[in-house]
Amino acid sequence: MIGVQEKKIIELPQRDLGKETIVQVDNLSVYYGDFQAVKQVSLPIEKNTITALIGPSGCGKSTFLRALNRMNDTIPSARSEGSIRYDGVPLLDAAIDVSALRKEMGMVFQKPNPFPKSIYENIVHGLRYHGIRKKSQLKTLVQESLEQAALWDEVSDRLDASALSLSGGQQQRLCIARTLALKPQVILFDEPTSALDPISTAKIEKLMLELKEHYTLIVVTHNMQQAARIADNTAFFYQGELVEYNATQELFNQPTEKRTAEYINGQFS
Amino acid sequence: MKSQITNRMATVLISVCAGLMALIMIALVGYIFYQGLGHVTWHFLTTVASTFQVGGGIKDQLWNSFYLLIVTMIFTTPLGIAGGIYLSEYAKPNRVTGFIRSCVEVLASLPSIVVGLFGMLVFVNTFHWGYSILSGAVALTIFNLPVIVRVTEDALRSVPVALKEASFGLxxxxxxxxKNVLLPAAFPGILTGIILSAGRVFGESAALLFTAGLTSPDLDFKNWSPFAFDSPLNPLRSAETLSVHIYSVNTVAIVKDAPQVAAASAAVLALFVLIFNLSARGLGAWIQKRMSGKS
Structure with a gap:
């Protein structure tokens, strides 16, 4: 699917959480120069679930997320070690087509970052690059993705308007639509609601719950309530280490690690 | 209390400095216009310069200035933008890049007379291009290229990283x-820089004295073949521009109305440079407004 064909049979994750694993991370370490931001993290990501990554600022959760679609490649001093397998394909392999990988694993960022172009252009930008040029096809995909992102009704009559004329919450849903248009398998969210008001946040959360029917979602969040509301599984990161990973309910109700309990109870943040 | 006094003093000082600058600008431009605009008529703009008789104009010089500007911009803009893209997006932060960047800075701070003399030695003499539009344009390219490289690099760097990540993330x-995200977003900045540098090129004289020359043939505005020696388009003919004309009229002219011709030429030159600057600001602001969709 992504550049390199891998015939090796994937080993099942040590901890079987019940569903099919789509991404398997083993002993992942990420360095910025000499600083190790992520330390030997292993975890399986289940298909068609929402996985939340929580932890205090600087705990490595965003770095971990950006390692998955190789966004850290854009930082010259960053390097990753260990293994990430997506559908059996080793993603850290040098031969991986990063462009195809990022199409498969879309990303939504912390601050809504639409291009300073029209709503329509925002969505077709990626499509055109990936070879879809036919107008009718583009139009269909634009409508489909906007519908999926629950934005179509609000913008269908003004696709030519600038994306910057939308509200913050609408901009973020446009960014989600832009990602959905490429028909990814996994969508990575890097604190997608931290710049939004509560009503917009609620809309995005509702949308994410709908999306998990068809996609696998991984969400970095600063907001523990958010993780508790939407995530099936939650991973707690602290100082670059994965402290605990479990079904969300378990993790919040019966944390096995002391640090997890302290963080959840608000003893540090 | 003390900090309030300090604050007020600083404010006054800064205001005085700013006011002084505006005053100098207005006084200078005002003086040039006052001295020269009276003599600027349609006749003056559309008549050829005269060596012996009163009543000469600046038709050919005006044409030369614009022609040279256009040729220079055709050379500089693509090269400069490409250089700026390279430095901002592709160059890795290492010694070679640092060296290239210092080269650009040194080039930008070269006195223009040095560029002119270099142009004479290399383009006029060694390459046998003679005093010509081509020699002048290449000399001006050396003079102007670093500015455009710099402007492009700065404009690209000031595009939010979030936009680049958004695109890479797809x-x-x-x-x-x-091509599709960074350059359009940087476009207002690049365009403003290009127009401002065009004003500088338009007013440049020292780099042209020994490259484009102090004279021009009597131009035949009916002959547009670039190969005819008296064609306005011929790139290998010598070409006195407006600012060089001001210099030469002030130093060597023997016509009686030389002071008026010089003053009027200066007024026309200043007017065009002013138009360049104002349009750069206006256009930049207009595009910015349109792109952010708040029109």
């Missing part, structure tokens, strides 16, 4: 991202 490649 799996879009680097060149496609530069």
């Amino acid at each position: 799996g879009v490649g680097q060149w496609y991202t530069i």
